[in-house]
Amino acid sequence: MKKYVVRCLDCGEIHSSHSLNCKNGDDALLRTDYSTKQLYPADLPGIWRYRDWLPVHDIIEEGSGRTITYRSEGFAAKYGLEDLWIAFNGYWPERDARMMTCTFKDLESFPTMQLIRELNEERIMVVASAGNTARAFAHTCTITGQPLLLVVPGASAHRLWTTHGQNPSVCLVTVDGDYFDAISLAGKIASREGFVNEGGAKNIARRDGMATVMLDATLAMDTLPDHYFQAVGSGTGGISAWEASMRLVGDGRFGSKLPVLHLGQNHPCAPLYSLRSGTDAVDKSCPEGMYDDVLYNRKPLYAIKGGVKDALDGTGGLMYAISNDEATYSQSLFERTEGIDINPAAAVAVAALVQAVEEGNVWHEDRIVLNITGGGQKRLMQDHPVRLIEPSAGVSADDPDAEDRILKIVEEFFGVRL
Template sequence: MRDEARGVSTEERPRPQDAARPAEGARPPARRGGLAPTGGEDIMTPGHPQRHYTLICPVCHRRTADDGLVLTCGEDHPAAFLRTGYQESRLTVCPDSDGLYRYRRWLPITRTLAGAGGTIVSRGERLGRALGLRDLWIAFNGYWPERGAHLRSATFKELEAYTVLGRLPDRPPILVIPSVGNTGAAFASVFAQTGGECVIIVPERGLHRLASETELPSAVRLVALTGGDYDDAIGLGERVSRLPGFQAVGGAWNVARRDGLATVLLSAAETMGRLPEFYVQAVGSAVGAIAVHEAAGRLIASGEYGQARPRLLMCQNASYAPVRDLWRFGSVGRGHAARDVYADELTNRNPPYFVRGGIRDALAESGGRVLVADHASARAAAELFLETEGIDIEPAASVALACLREAVAGGEVSSGASVLLNITGGGRAHPARARLLRRVEPTLRLGREELGSPETPGRIGALFPSADGVVRAARV
């Protein structure tokens, strides 16, 4: 079921009455396993029992104490993304913490996980010369240990996973994670450290992205859709999340996902000492771009990073560009197939465009634009990055680089502009990683004809032995 008028799916727009916490009838805490020790740090100590932030609704300005699961305001007004209000108004770096947890004072978390990775920001001098840019900065998210990049899934989605896991209560519900593959790989990797339960739903053609050094942990169930696409995964995820004891991870509605991805800009601000004029990223749901826009506002409010937010350049496939269509025409065109794309991770048909604080607002407030790149341009961009920087990058990152290349050539970005290019994934083919990977087999395969069956959500619920009997019998 979709809210076409708003351009978002019901998974992307959770119902206030049931999205803020597990569904009525969820398994009682005594029957749920808690999160396992992570080797990190418990931030909520007996001397500091309260979370260091509250959740703020931008419409009614209501402040809500977080329980680790809240996704929406719950008041009767137009849908809006909650935002985090932190006790500390200035960016504080915690050098003793791993990876993105360096910025934990601006993360909605109660615990850290040992060995977390983060974004590596550096000048892109060789790539900049090839593009004709004198002040290019690269935010690399992936696996490149020689440069200090240790995201095992080779994607920036790991930043989301580390923050979502750090935000959850001690006895969380089973999270439902629809994915093209990258998000699933990131959550599987991080969940392996905690023992938390989740079900990952992916199109079968995205299974290769979940290749791992180890088998999936027992608490993670993987459902592959034969012949299905990302929209099918989202739709099935909506239905599974209504089962007792399950909850959608929340997409862009989850403040942990957004603030985790916002650390890309925090890392850049720490390294550069300023904000860039342009921020370039390939987008599907645009959670990362929205997050960077929010973080820029927080940095500006601190009084230490100027007054201008970076202009957002959101990038998509030329053959299928829902965000571009919404930006230009107010609706998504139906003339192209989502399968005819260079980067299938950018194919969310219902991105959060019209919601308050969503894509439309971020583009308008930043003076941003939506750009597209075709297959040939993206392939050439991937080759250029490998030649100039020495590492492979993911298809989505190639689309972003191709769009930046065309924007510079066309004069939209001047040669002297300060530009931050988010390489959202890279290093998948790094020898130290690739030689250890093994194919991951799904727990359950579903044919396209099975997706609409009322028994299908219950079949998925039954994959978890600890789930209540009502889950197994559920028809959604």
């Protein structure tokens, strides 16, 4: 029996492991269907303890961390929450949290890279990112030697730091534009000969990697939570949590009720909140002035079958629009009460939980999981030297010759002919 098959959520057609879209043209995500229906963690390091529910057969041992879930005391006491659990993704050695990029995007990059290796893919992988995903893939590709082209908005280049002394397999190009401009340009490059598209949210390995947050939390609590909080940009993390929850319900040992999804965005740059509420939550100046612009994607996965709308509908979920002031307050409070620094995007999730408590969307006795999607960066920099990855070049999103310019840059960087 195969470990898994990949099915279209619309027509049910089975696809290959590397497929990103249904060959029948259906506007739907593909989803992994695993033959193992119950979750038994393996005696393996990091994320690989969940290998049965990852679309890979082998592992990349070096540098791979996992979510660390613990029961909150300090922050929980502040709001009278009796059963709050923190799913921490980042660097916090005192709790054995060792994601060296300080972001849960590591959970996406390692399974994606292992799947690429098992497909014997030697082409240059293309990744578009607002910063955190790029940092995670740069880390993984430096370990494996997989050639990688990163396409990142120029305003996000400061997030491309590394603990590695050199990153010889990583070519970084910045774009004068926003995240969607980077995605569009990266997609055009990836369609050319010699390149392979990493796939973004349509990549099963990325979603199943992020789904391990819910797996870890559920195993730590020995039951599914009542509520799950996370900040989102495209919404992929929320979709992944929903998909994991359905698998856990199917397991039969952790409860039969799906957790309610509570997804936060940063007002006034909150496209998913706008789509859900029917209100104008997106300013023309976006992503300028955001508390964290990694949460802004002007083309999120909302209406596609299997997307954010279905995830919210299926769980009775809610969207939150968080102001910069709310995020600032919540970040400071969390760091003071829990004893670890967190990334700005995670602060938006904390603020969504605060808002939910104040609005009566959760009860004090409810079992709640709060996904801290990134943290411990200040803590890591106390222990390890870091450096910025230098861009090979910058291009404008409006330049009609941008693709050709990038091709020449890549040829020179990797010493290849494309």
